[in-house]
Every structure is written in structure tokens, then in C-alpha cells.
Amino acid sequence: MSIDAAPTVRVNDFAIKLANVNGTGSASANSLLMQAIFRMGIPVSGKNLFPSNIQGLPTWYEIRVNKDGHTARALEYDLMVAMNAQTYAEDIAAVRSGGYLLFDSSWPLDDDLHRDDVTFLGVPLARMCLENFAKPRERILMKNIAYAGAIVALLGIDLELVRSLLAETFARNEALRESNQKALRLGYDFAVETFDCPLPFHLEAMDSTTDSILIDGNTATALGALYAGATVAGWYPITPATAVMDNFTKLCATYRREVVPGANEGDPPTVKNNYIILQAEDEIAAIGMVLGASWSGARSFTSTSGPGISLMNELLGLAYYTEIPAVIVDVQRTGPSTGMPTRTQQADILLCAYASHGDTKHILTFPANPAECFEFTVAAFDLAERFQTPVFVLLDLDIGMNDWVVPAFTWDDTFVPDRGRIVTDEDLAGMKEFFRYTPADADHVAARTLPGSDSKGAYFVRGSGHDMFGRYTEDTDEYQEVVDRLKRKHAAAATHVPAPVVITRPNAAIGIITLGGCDLAVREAIDELAERGLAADYMRVRGFPFVADVREFVERHQYCFVVEQNRDGQLRSLISIETGVPIESMHSILAYGGFPLSAAQVVDGVVGLGIIEQLED
Amino acid sequence: MPSITKPLIPLAPLAKNELGLTIRDYEGAMSTLCAGCGHDSITAAITHAFWELSTPPHTIAKLSGIGCSSKTPTYFVRGAHGFNSAHGRMPTIATGAAAANRELTYIGVSGDGDSLSIGIGHLAHAIRRNVNMVYVIENNGVYGLTKGQLSASADIGTRPKKGDANVVAPIDPIMLGLAMGATFLARSFSGDKEQLIPILKAAVAHNGLALIDVISPCVTFNDHEGSTKSYRFMREHEVKEVVTDFVPEREEIAVAIGGRETRSVTMHDGSVLTFRSVPEGYDPTNRISVEEYIRDHQRLGEVVTGLLYLDEGAPSMHEINHTPLEGLNKLPFSALCPGSAVLEDLMSDFR
Numbered sequence: 002m003s004i005d006a007a008p009t010v011r012v013n014d015f016a017i018k019l020a021n022v023n024g025t026g027s028a029s030a031n032s033l034l035m036q037a038i039f040r041m042g043i044p045v046s047g048k049n050l051f052p053s054n055i056q057g058l059p060t061w062y063e064i065r066v067n068k069d070g071h072t073a074r075a076l077e078y079d080l081m082v083a084m085n086a087q088t089y090a091e092d093i094a095a096v097r098s099g100g101y102l103l104f105d106s107s108w109p110l111d112d113d114l115h116r117d118d119v120t121f122l123g124v125p126l127a128r129m130c131l132e133n134f135a136k137p138r139e140r141i142l143m144k145n146i147a148y149a150g151a152i153v154a155l156l157g158i159d160l161e162l163v164r165s166l167l168a169e170t171f172a173r174n175e176a177l178r179e180s181n182q183k184a185l186r187l188g189y190d191f192a193v194e195t196f197d198c199p200l201p202f203h204l205e206a207m208d209s210t211t212d213s214i215l216i217d218g219n220t221a222t223a224l225g226a227l228y229a230g231a232t233v234a235g236w237y238p239i240t241p242a243t244a245v246m247d248n249f250t251k252l253c254a255t256y257r258r259e260v261v262p263g264a265n266e267g268d269p270p271t272v273k274n275n276y277i278i279l280q281a282e283d284e285i286a287a288i289g290m291v292l293g294a295s296w297s298g299a300r301s302f303t304s305t306s307g308p309g310i311s312l313m314n315e316l317l318g319l320a321y322y323t324e325i326p327a328v329i330v331d332v333q334r335t336g337p338s339t340g341m342p343t344r345t346q347q348a349d350i351l352l353c354a355y356a357s358h359g360d361t362k363h364i365l366t367f368p369a370n371p372a373e374c375f376e377f378t379v380a381a382f383d384l385a386e387r388f389q390t391p392v393f394v395l396l397d398l399d400i401g402m403n404d405w406v407v408p409a410f411t412w413d414d415t416f417v418p419d420r421g422r423i424v425t426d427e428d429l430a431g432m433k434e435f436f437r438y439t440p441a442d443a444d445h446v447a448a449r450t451l452p453g454s455d456s457k458g459a460y461f462v463r464g465s466g467h468d469m470f471g472r473y474t475e476d477t478d479e480y481q482e483v484v485d486r487l488k489r490k491h492a493a494a495a496t497h498v499p500a501p502v503v504i505t506r507p508n509a510a511i512g513i514i515t516l517g518g519c520d521l522a523v524r525e526a527i528d529e530l531a532e533r534g535l536a537a538d539y540m541r542v543r544g545f546p547f548v549a550d551v552r553e554f555v556e557r558h559q560y561c562f563v564v565e566q567n568r569d570g571q572l573r574s575l576i577s578i579e580t581g582v583p584i585e586s587m588h589s590i591l592a593y594g595g596f597p598l599s600a601a602q603v604v605d606g607v608v609g610l611g612i613i614e615q616l617e618d
Numbered sequence: 619m620p621s622i623t624k625p626l627i628p629l630a631p632l633a634k635n636e637l638g639l640t641i642r643d644y645e646g647a648m649s650t651l652c653a654g655c656g657h658d659s660i661t662a663a664i665t666h667a668f669w670e671l672s673t674p675p676h677t678i679a680k681l682s683g684i685g686c687s688s689k690t691p692t693y694f695v696r697g698a699h700g701f702n703s704a705h706g707r708m709p710t711i712a713t714g715a716a717a718a719n720r721e722l723t724y725i726g727v728s729g730d731g732d733s734l735s736i737g738i739g740h741l742a743h744a745i746r747r748n749v750n751m752v753y754v755i756e757n758n759g760v761y762g763l764t765k766g767q768l769s770a771s772a773d774i775g776t777r778p779k780k781g782d783a784n785v786v787a788p789i790d791p792i793m794l795g796l797a798m799g800a801t802f803l804a805r806s807f808s809g810d811k812e813q814l815i816p817i818l819k820a821a822v823a824h825n826g827l828a829l830i831d832v833i834s835p836c837v838t839f840n841d842h843e844g845s846t847k848s849y850r851f852m853r854e855h856e857v858k859e860v861v862t863d864f865v866p867e868r869e870e871i872a873v874a875i876g877g878r879e880t881r882s883v884t885m886h887d888g889s890v891l892t893f894r895s896v897p898e899g900y901d902p903t904n905r906i907s908v909e910e911y912i913r914d915h916q917r918l919g920e921v922v923t924g925l926l927y928l929d930e931g932a933p934s935m936h937e938i939n940h941t942p943l944e945g946l947n948k949l950p951f952s953a954l955c956p957g958s959a960v961l962e963d964l965m966s967d968f969r
Contacts, residue, residue: 039969040969214965214968214969215968215969216968220968224961224964227955227956228955228956228961229955230951230954230955231954232718232946232947232949232954233714233717233718233946235710235713235714256956256960257954258940271940272940273940273941273942274939274940274941274942275942275946275949275953275954276946277717277718277939277941277946279713279714279717279747279939281710281743282739282740282742282743283739285707285710285740286707286709286710286713286739286740286743287710288710289703289707289709289710289711289713289714289740290710290711290713290714290717291714292703292710292711292714293701293710293711293712293713293714293715293716293717293718294714294715294717294718294946294947295714295718296701296711296714296715297714297715297718297719297947298718298719298947299717299718299719299946299947301714301718315704315707316703316704316707316710319703319704319707409962409965409968410961410965411958411961411962412955412957412958412961413958414957414958416955417951418951450699451719451947452679452699452715452719452722453676453677453679453699453719453721453722454676454699455676456675456676456696456697456698459675459676459696459697459698459699459700460699460700461691461692461700461701461702462700462701462702462703463700463702464702464703464704465702
């Protein structure tokens with residue numbers, strides 16, 4: 002037994018948390034650290050846990066580094082950067098025993114906040130900035146970069162790398178660049194002179210992110226819409242989805258705008274936009290615009306969050322029943338009602354699956370990260386036009402608004418979009434008659450005409466009862482014929498939505514089903530369970546309707562868990578309703594407090610059921 | 619909505635328009651509205667307007683919401699593309715459709731319940747956006763399909779067939795339009811085809827949203843004594859001072875029939891609109907004068923009809939958004955997808 006008191010060195014495996022005040026400029030310092038770690042080639046995640054507020058309330062940022070790629074949210078923090086006096090008590094309590102706390106020592110810390118098992122690192126940030134910067138705003142902002150400088154030294158982040166990142170960020174503003182570089186150096190030098198740098202847990206460069214990018218899901222989704230060829234977007238501002246359209250607007254302005262020189266010399270150039278983005282009066286109008294545009298044959302989408310989906314329900318039913326394509330991006334946040342707009346959840350699953358009154362069923366896709374946001378958004382447009390129906394891309398706030406390390410996106414230039422079954426004027430010329438909802442193909446989809454086509458193909462889109470010819474009806478058989486086909490059509494989409502990801506282990510008695518952003522936490526939990534001698538199979542559903550594999554996965558396992566981020570086990574219910582497996586054959590593991598899932602919550606959920614004991618018996 | 623196919627009975631040779639089509643080619647299914655319904659007269663006016671304009675039927679998109687008025691697109695231009703949407707939401711669908719394909723003529727038919735209650739927000743914003751469409755409100759002051767409840771356009775003192783007289787302020791779509799920055803505002807009466815047809819034709823030629831409020835008596839629920847939307851009330855209280863002629867681009871203006879004052883406005887497509895008769899002090903291009911005039915007459919219990927306001931110079935939705943002339947739905951995928959090289963380049967922004 003060693004009596005060496007030196008702490009264990011841990012390389013590229015730790016978590017830090019930064020406690021800040023909203024609106025003080027901490028976000029840029031925090032993402033600077035995150036980006037530097039990413040550039041060092043180390044798997045990393047950054048999660049912004051922010052309030053629904055512009056200025057003044059507490060906000061936190063968590064960075065997790067893990068050489069094996071386990072970058073789901075950690076619940077134990079090796080280093081706390083306590084920059085918010087309002088939350089000192091809870092922040093100090095959150096530090097792991099044996100961990101560190103960095104605070105602004107310009108003012109003394111209350112004695113009762115002290116912990117014997119935590120090392121306190123005081124950096125006089127406010128004083129430093131007061132002495133070195135003249136402008137009041139700068140004195141506040143530069144404290145952030147100064148603490149980043151101290152962290153660079155404490156964690157062994159490559160200083161030159163950080164300097165070059167600042168140079169890139171402030172390439173066009175010399176004054177700001179100089180201030181930032183100076184503040185960085187102040188914090189860095191103080192830490193090097195005062196503390197034993199680096200700390201026992203620290204970073205060493207790797208090469209695991211060479212082919213990766215650091216991107217948030219909202220940006221990735223906007224890129225997907227751009228590449229899918231979306232030309233019409235209707236939307237209404239809502240947290241956390243707003244950045245989808247902000248990014249789409251920026252991308253379109255760059256890649257879809259043509260500046261045509263004036264016809265004669267001296268004439269001003271004219272702008273031609275190969276897109277239109279309409280900020281609607283509400284989400285009802287947003288989806289209405291999407292339907293109008295999609296009816297006309299343009300690729301069209303909207304982005305929103307739960308409250309917006311609630312409003313869209315009426316027209317989603319219209320789209321379903323009249324068979325009009327639509328792509329709806331739902332960046333889920335914590336409900337019900339206004340709920341917690343800046344917190345994450347996966348609680349719109351059932352809402353979206355069955356949106357609107359009457360018998361409806363929709364196609365859903367569940368991306369787990371920004372790479373899948375890009376991929377699934379492109380796929381959603383194909384699915385919507387192929388099946389002539391609304392298709393949802395269900396992100397959540399964690400995926401949408403946080404930066405993720407994912408493989409760089411690629412594009413296949415031979416890609417041809419699936420525009421679905423459309424009858425052209427040439428087709429009409431060879432047809433005796435055109436009917437909107439018959440004949441249907443093997444996927445139960447009938448061909449449509451677009452407005453503007455020859456009068457032979459003119460028909461009435463109607464949300465009222467209609468028969469397979471598109472005519473108004475109140476006749477039982479005629480009505481049922483259409484809605485029964487719609488049910489079959491929905492079922493046929495099962496093999497066209499992204500297939501589940503399955504990872505099996507030999508002799509696994511338990512199976513864990515999950516979706517979306519739970520991915521990393523669940524896979525980490527499965528590794529941890531394996532270390533405890535419990536083998537678990539993994540299935541991540543990526544689309545609805547479900548393929549038969551989902552049912553088989555549940556039936557195959559003695560114990561099946563469904564891990565999701567909502568109170569009521571919505572995915573579990575949906576699986577039971579749609580596949581017929583008894584709901585009792587699945588155990589829920591739920592996290593719905595508004596923060597991203599951690600592996601520990603999954604492990605606790607499995608272990609808490611007493612399975613280990615039962616399996617050992 | 620239920621509809622009955624209209625038997626095509628060959629009658630005496632009918633006049634043909636420039637496309638060689640007769641008025642029959644612009645009709646739709648048989649109306650299932652009540653006999654004498656004002657809406658059917660509006661349907662007839664729309665039918666005539668499109669026939670006279672020689673608009674190819676397949677280039678017309680007719681949209682509606684829910685209600686008696688919203689049934690009527692079935693009854694005109696059978697060769698047009700139709701969309702009967704949800705209650706109050708027609709403007710949103712029309713906005714999206716017009717945004718995607720600017721080559722068609724869009725006509726939305728709505729009612730006072732559809733446009734002034736459940737869908738008033740959408741109407742207001744469609745006006746603000748100046749969506750390229752004709753927007754007809756068939757205004758009868760009541761909800762017909764649900765049997766006679768008063769709507770938001772019912773005047774104070776109006777008595778429903780059952781129950782108490784209305785005591786809350788009515789919403790006037792023309793006043794709403796003036797406040798929202800509308801660029802074409804007209805009011806007419808379903809019983810006056812002579813006035814309505816030229817207004818409809820001018821509305822089709824207008825670049826932007828043309829709002830036409832047509833008082834259209836409901837013979838079943840709102841044509842009784844005490845109603846301000848009855849045939850009798852309209853015949854007694856209509857003030858038809860703003861009289862217009864619409865001359866399509868192709869025709870020469872033969873005679874501008876004299877009146878107190880004439881004033882011509884060239885429409886976006888080159889056709890000419892002549893205000894044959896406007897009262898003194900009234901300027902149909904001046905928002906304030908229009909508002910004052912209508913209010914003054916409202917105080918006297920009079921309903922002013924005609925093409926009341928026109929701003930042909932304002933940019934429409936397409937000009938505001940710089941959309942391409944050929945329609946967004948016509949753009950090939952190759953013009954929309956930036957391709958692999960751009961993506962690879964873009965990726966460097968995220969490293």
C-alpha cells in the first residue's frame with residue numbers, strides 16, 4: 002500500500018463547470034476553452050445550462066473531456082469556476098471531493114463557504130482587470146478571458162492555440178484582439194506563478210478530432226435544409242429553435258442569392274433570391290405557409306418548439322388528410338405550457354406522432370447529434386414528398402443549441418432528391434382522367450398534380466371528407482377507404498425512415514432502448530454496466546413508424562429498459578401502442594428535469610431495479 | 619363541401635373570349651347554398667371577371683377557409699386548382715402558395731367569420747406582406763352554417779333572427795385594411811354585378827393583395843328587418859359614389875365617361891383603371907381622405923361602395939423578398955444545392 006499522498010494523474014478525463022452571470026460575456030470565454038480543447042484533438046462536449054433571461058440570472062457551462070468519447074453530461078466536477086457570488090454556496094457544494102475551485106479573490110470568500118476536501122484557487126480577476134483596463138465594460142468582459150487564461154494554465158491547454166483562436170475571432174477588431182490577448186495573459190501568468198500547473202487532471206493533445214467539426218444541431222439542421230433544396234420557409238421566433246432559421250437565413254443569403262448587374266451602365270444591381278423566408282404572425286401561419294408552398298411543389302419547412310407544435314396541430318391534420326408534404330423541425334424544450342424554455346426535454350414524442358384531431362399518424366425522425374440533424378433533415382424532405390405527408394425532425398435543446406464534436410459533413414454530388422409521385426402535363430396528356438387519390442402505388446401513395454398544371458389535373462384539396470377520387474363524401478365506405486389507405490401508407494414508411502442503431506454484446510440479458518440525444522449517456526452507461534458484469538444490448542430508434550426490429554428487440558430481452566427524457570415514458574408508450582408489446586415488458590428510465598442525461602442516471606435506473614441481484618440468483 | 623356537377627346543356631351559341639372559351643368554361647359545380655344567397659351572385663361575378671379577362675383556367679388557384687363563402691370556389695372555374703383549407707387559415711396557405719409560385723393568379727374567398735374573427739390575424743398579416751392575391755370577403759354578418767350567430771362584422775343594433783341585438787363594435791375590413799397598409803381596398807354589394815366585375819378585374823391586375831369586401835345578404839339568417847346586411851338595407855343605404863372602369867392592357871380606352879372628376883391609374887400589368895366618378899375632396903390614393911370619407915358616411919348609416927383605395931406603387935411580397943420571376947417551385951435542384959465542394963469549404967468554419 003502506497004503512502005504517497007500525490008494525487009492520481011488523470012489525462013483527458015475530467016469535467017469542469019463554470020458558474021457565471023447571464024449577460025456578462027462569459028459565453029465567448031467558455032466556448033473559447035471548448036474550442037481549444039477540440040483543436041487539441043481531444044473528445045469534448047460543452048453544455049450551456051442557461052436561464053430564460055437576457056441579463057442577471059445565474060448561468061452555467063459544463064465542459065467534459067473524455068479520451069474514450071464519453072462526453073455525455075457528467076454530474077461530478079473536478080474543477081468549478083465560481084464566477085457568480087449569488088450561487089457560491091451551491092457551486093462549492095457541487096465540487097467533487099478532492100476537486101478544485103477557482104474564484105475571484107478580489108474579495109474574500111466567506112469562511113462558512115470553505116470546504117476542507119476542496120482546493121481553493123483564488124485569482125484576483127476583478128482587481129487585475131481594474132488595474133489593466135480603462136473602460137468599465139471592458140473591465141467586466143475581460144474578467145472572463147482572464148479566468149480562461151488561468152484555466153489554460155491549470156489544465157495544460159496549448160496557450161499558443163488559444164492565442165491564435167483569439168486572433169481568428171477578432172481578426173477585424175485590433176483593439177478587442179489586443180485586450181483579449183492581454184487578459185488571457187494576465188490570467189495565465191497569474192496561474193503559472195501562483196499554482197502548481199497543470200493540475201493532476203489535465204489535457205494532452207490527441208488526434209481523435211482530426212476529421213471532426215464542432216457544430217450545434219440548429220446550424221446543422223439549417224445546412225440540411227439548404228442542401229435538401231428547401232426554398233420556402235415559414236417560421237415564428239421561439240427558443241430554442243430560432244437559430245435554425247437564423248442560420249438558414251444566413252446560409253441562403255450566401256448561397257442562394259444572385260446579384261444581377263444592372264442592364265445599363267449606372268443601373269443599380271438587382272438582387273435575386275432563390276428562396277423566401279417568411280417570419281409569420283404565429284406558428285399556425287408558419288405551417289400554413291409551408292402547406293401552401295408544398296402544395297405548389299416547392300420544398301418547404303418550418304422550425305419550432307413544443308408550443309409551436311401545439312398551435313400547428315390543426316393544419317398538421319389538414320396536411321395529413323389532404324396528403325401535402327411538410328417538414329417540421331421541433332427543437333424540443335421543457336413543457337408543458339411555457340415550461341422551461343431554456344431547458345431540454347424529449348416530451349413532444351406523442352404530440353408529434355399523433356398531432357391533430359381525428360385519427361392521424363405522422364412520420365418522425367430522431368437525430369442524436371448535429372451530424373444526424375444534417376442527414377435527417379435532408380432525408381425528411383425526401384420522406385415528406387415520397388409519402389406526401391408531414392415529417393418531423395425531433396431535436397432537443399441540448400442537440401440544437403450546444404456545440405457537439407461530430408464527423409465533418411460530406412455531400413454526394415450524385416444525390417437526386419426524391420420528389421415523390423407528381424403527374425406532369427405530359428403525363429396528363431396521355432391520361433384519360435386524373436384522380437387525386439387513386440391509383441396508389443405499393444407504398445399506398447397516389448400521384449399528385451401541382452397547381453398550374455393542365456386543367457385535366459385540376460382538383461380540389463379539401464380537409465372535409467373525401468373519396469379516393471378527391472370528391473366530397475359523407476359515405477362510410479368511401480371515407481374509410483381513404484383513411485384506411487392513409488394508415489397503410491404510414492406503416493409503409495417504416496422501412497424508409499432512418500433504421501435503428503443496434504449494438505449487441507454476447508449473452509446480454511438486458512436491452513436498453515433509447516432515442517435522440519440520450520445516445521452518448523446510454524452507451525457510456527452500458528460500458529459502465531459491463532464493468533459491473535452486466536451485459537446490455539443497445540437499440541437507438543431513429544424513426545417512427547417502427548420497423549419490426551423494435552418489437553423483436555423488446556421480446557428478445559429478459560429485461561428491457563426505455564431511456565428517455567420525459568416524465569411519462571412517451572417512447573415506451575409509443576412502442577407499446579404501435580408494436581403491441583405489453584407496456585409492462587419495458588421499464589422506464591426517465592430524466593426530465595431539464596438538463597441533458599448523464600450515464601449515472603441510466604446506471605442507477607438499471608441497478609435500482611435490482612437486476613444484478615436477480616441475474617446472480 | 620357537397621357539390622353537384624352542373625349539367626352542360628348546349629344552348630344557343632355563347633360568346634367566346636380571347637382563348638375561345640365560353641362563360642360555361644369558367645363555371646364550376648352547382649351551388650348548394652340557399653336559393654337567393656348573395657354568395658351565388660358573387661360567384662357569378664367572379665366567373666364573368668375571369669372569362670372577360672381571358673385568364674387561362676389552369677393558371678388560377680382558388681382558395682378558401684371554412685363557411686358558406688368558403689364553399690363557393692367549387693362553384694366557379696372548374697379548371698382551376700382549388701384548396702379548401704381550415705377555418706380562418708386561407709391567407710396562410712395562399713401566402714405559401716403564392717410565395718412558391720408567382721406565375722399563377724390567386725383568389726381567396728372568405729367570409730366575415732373566417733376573416734374577421736378566427737382568421738383576422740392572418741388577414742392582417744397577409745395585407746401587411748402584400749401577398750399577390752385577390753382576397754374576397756363575402757360579408758353577411760352572420761355564421762350561416764352554424765345557423766345564424768352574429769359575426770364580428772355585425773353592426774351595433776343588428777338583430778339576429780333569434781336573441782338580442784348586437785351591442786359590440788363591428789370590425790370593418792376596409793378600415794382594418796387601411797390600418798394594415800393595404801394597397802387595394804374595395805367594397806361592393808353582391809346585388810351589383812355591374813360594379814363588382816370591374817372591381818374584380820382590377821383586383822386581378824393589381825400587384826399585391828387586393829381586398830374586396832362584398833356585402834352579401836344571407837337570405838336565411840340575416841335578411842330580415844333590423845339587419846344592416848339585408849338586400850333591403852343595402853338597396854336603401856348604399857352610396858355608390860366611387861365608380862370605376864377597368865380596361866385591360868390589350869384594349870384601348872374608348873371613352874372615359876364623364877363624371878365629376880376622372881382619374882386614371884395604370885396597373886402593374888399595364889392595364890388601366892379609371893375612376894369615372896369620385897366625390898369632391900375624395901382621393902382614392904390618399905389613405906387619410908378615404909378613411910375620413912368612409913367614417914363620415916358610416917355615421918349617416920350609409921355604406922360606401924366602389925374601389926375605395928389604391929396604391930399601385932407599393933412593393934408586393936415578391937418584390938420585398940426579391941424572389942425570381944420564374945417561381946421558386948421551378949428552380950432545378952442544381953440551382954439550390956451548393957454541392958460537396960462548398961460543404962467541404964464550409965466545414966472549415968466549424969473546426
